[in-house]
Amino acid sequence: MSELRVVTADLHVHTCLSPCADLDMTPQKIVAQAQRLKLGMIAITDHNSAENVGAVIKAAAATDLVVIPGLEITTAEETHILGLFGSLASALAMQELVYEHLTLGDNDEELFGLQVVANELDEVEGMCSRLLIGATDLSVDLVVDAIRELGGIAVASHIDRESYSLISQLGFIPPNLKLAAVDISRQLTLREARARFVEYQDYAFLSTSDAHDLSQLGSNPVQLLMAGEDFDELVLALAGRDGRRVIENGD
Numbered sequence: 001m002s003e004l005r006v007v008t009a010d011l012h013v014h015t016c017l018s019p020c021a022d023l024d025m026t027p028q029k030i031v032a033q034a035q036r037l038k039l040g041m042i043a044i045t046d047h048n049s050a051e052n053v054g055a056v057i058k059a060a061a062a063t064d065l066v067v068i069p070g071l072e073i074t075t076a077e078e079t080h081i082l083g084l085f086g087s088l089a090s091a092l093a094m095q096e097l098v099y100e101h102l103t104l105g106d107n108d109e110e111l112f113g114l115q116v117v118a119n120e121l122d123e124v125e126g127m128c129s130r131l132l133i134g135a136t137d138l139s140v141d142l143v144v145d146a147i148r149e150l151g152g153i154a155v156a157s158h159i160d161r162e163s164y165s166l167i168s169q170l171g172f173i174p175p176n177l178k179l180a181a182v183d184i185s186r187q188l189t190l191r192e193a194r195a196r197f198v199e200y201q202d203y204a205f206l207s208t209s210d211a212h213d214l215s216q217l218g219s220n221p222v223q224l225l226m227a228g229e230d231f232d233e234l235v236l237a238l239a240g241r242d243g244r245r246v247i248e249n250g251d
């Protein structure tokens, strides 16, 4: 078996494409900050879009930082689901489905903020005109199924938060939902989350920053025991298979 090592990751990061994120969340700045913090892996998860993922991957190309392509999808129930993928193409295929089901119109920049599409040099390529902060008309089940059909994994966002989480919107996590993990926000440690969500012990708990600005990036990292920094290893770690796992409470 290949040697296992500890990888520090932040798997829920917004860029300047998310209207609510800081304009400093550009590909170059995100990669530089992640390197400064010695993160081995980040996932880019903008609201309902993956348009900046490719630029962050390119910005990280000359570094040892691994960028996992993703999106944070708003379901019809107004819950947030992270879709993480093994390739940019899969994330963009998910984006295509999401765009077909984002039916509420265009972004209002003054009300919600700019949605900057950037390139790997931090140059502005344009603005995304869709209402990314809006909800799709896709149910949670459909979103999770679509992510999985594209080879991705679904993670329930910030289950401890009082808005846009499965628990805040539905009152519970549907037991049939094929989630790879549940995301715990900066408000709780994994130990506190384990104590609070006793009925969900079987899930992998994933601490993330949900960073919307550079100071938040990496502020609530997860440590993963893996044989390398790639998507397949991440899937194994969240499933707790072949010795891979999420390290909780420093054990």
Ligand SMILES: [Zn+2]
Residues within 6 Å of the ligand: 072, 080, 157, 158, 164
């Ligand atoms: Zn969210």
Ligand SMILES: [Zn+2]
Residues within 6 Å of the ligand: 012, 014, 072, 157, 210
């Ligand atoms: Zn988020």
